Amino acid sequence: MRTLGVEEEFLLLDALTGMNRPVAEQVAGGLAEPMRARSRREFRPSMLEMVTGVCTGAEELAQQLRDGRRAAAQAARAAGVLLVPVGATPVAEQERAPSDDPRFLAIESHYGPIARDPSLCGCHIHVGVDDPATAVAVCTRLRADLPLLQALACNSPLWLGADTGYASWRGVQLRRWQAVGPWPHVTTPAEAGQTIAALVAAGEMMDESMVLWWARPSRTFPTVEVRVADVCPDAADTVVLAALTRAMVDTAVDTDAPPVSDVLLNAAHGNAARSGMRGTLLDPRTGRAYPAWDLVGELVERVTPALKRHEDLDTVTTGLQRIQRVGTGADRQRRLLAQGLLIPKLLASMAL
Template identity: 55%
Template sequence: MTNRPTAVSTAGTTRVTTPLTVGVEEEFLLLDPATGGSLPVADRVLAALPGPARQQSRQEFRHSMVEMVTPVCTDLGELRDHLVALRRSAADAARTAGANLVAVGATPVREPHRTVPDEPRYHAMSRRFGPVAHDPAVCGCHVHVGLPDRELAVQVCNHLRPWLPIVQAITVNSPLHDGYDTGHASWRSMQLERWPSIGPTPYFTSAADYDATVAALVDAGIMLDSAMVYWYARPSTSYPTVEIRVGDVCPRVDDTVLVAALVRALVATTADDVRAGVAAPRLRGCLVAAAHWRAAHHGLDGDLIDLRAGGARPAWHLVEELVAAVTPALVRHDDLSYVLEQLARLRRDGTGAARQRRIMAATGGDVRAVLDHLTAQTVDC
């Protein structure tokens, strides 16, 4: 998931002009159409996928989950086509196993079967982390942006820290747990806080500093290995990319493509800042964590914490400032009109969490109606 960038210099500043590559990993739940409970049929679903889709699938940490991975893309239209095809293939395969494929961030009703798949790594995680490893399944959307210079990737992660709570707020799509509204727009985010290696990315002075810190955490038993770095932004362990993994899986394909476009533009913008010698803000970890907590709780309905200026401000004001900051990168990638169109839709229709809550309110708390809506949205392309 990388490319060879072309750089130009203007007024002493180096700016990359070649479009950055982008790829997306989406995790989905397999739910019982009648009860909404999770079904442990992932093996059957993966086996039923057609050849190309099977090659783009992965086994996940729960028997009730599947993950679909797009190829490397440079164009949003190309990315969207892959997402549509993968979702439809996975939904068809799920139906053959008696399940619905549902794009929702956390288990909405219940998950009776919480054993991990029979893989040595998963068994090791189960032994190390105990009940935490057996929480109900959660599903995320991970965006990879091509950035083969690892030193640059670490610095970009520093620059992304004030912006990622806004991205998180855009993606909230898991208000339900055990059949009830939790009061949090992203219960997935709250649930994941129990893991010791998940959360906001710390500030690192260099790639060497990053590697030394990860090694120390592995030595301390916090992680099994470096692949268990689940921070919200990280240099990928598998690809020459920056991986952003802060968001819930999105209900609609266009929600996912919007997030991918904004993330790519953020990476391109902050990479330009690093090359220009702009220092990343040294934010207190507790404030960054607080900003993410508020994003997960409120989504875009209310105020978010402005980590650049301080204080709480209306969420949509911060979204507008994010777009303004990355507009040159959106223009370079020919993504601006699409992003503005999708943000207008999001502002009109609300986040995934807001849409679920509207259905709950209109139906007197009918979770089945919510899940039917989410099932349709997952493949409504």
């Protein structure tokens, strides 16, 4: 059984204004062990990341996610802020990196104003693989399916205190960063390394650690890390995405995929960020648009053998039915806006 692990990033917001509050150090310091060891310092001081351990079953993952969210929310309240699972900063304009961290300051110096864009919160899913060559092959084979995963996870329609018209403003804002986007079509670790070295030489990456593609072999763990999703509004959504991603990775280990046009692939990601699961999505394999939920059905059918191997079929099918019924995180936020909720109240209602 392939292992699973998840990293979730959360915003720390003022309860009255919805503005970002740079109190991550205080919130992390308020976590008791072992939860403090499961928190991570992020580039933005208004963000807190919580990570799970290595899991095998969906229920084990769900319990760790619930525990991490509960502990982080309690620590945030003790610090006088709200812990909110949204993918992009809804109100603030710019943020600075912590001034005492040389690594973060180097990033800010290299990338300039882009590095002062406000906080973005993702859900990063790790799936165990056997070796670096397999990780590279899987990242390449996943390319065409990740726009659909992005659409399912859209949870950031707000920016500067208004609805952007996009389901994932995080997906739009991240495109300002060099080397964020689809993993390149490479076939071996050596070829991947050559591509990364060329991007570093061109200044597109500060160094080889700044590989921020939607999927990548982890530098730390024997995993493929899928980074395309916004942070989910609740842990149940995260579990569905994680189990589906594991099945996608497991299927990709043994199933080759033909090359996909980079132009169509970028268009598919743009379509996903704009539309979410409303209407149609571009299939980069065919260059045609299809109803979004039809593409979900095709994907689930294709990875059903892997879902069964990991005993995740019921978790994924029932979870996807629930998301289709209640909507993505972006859909849920827009329903609250339509009810007349002001954005600070909307954010407070979403807080954990």
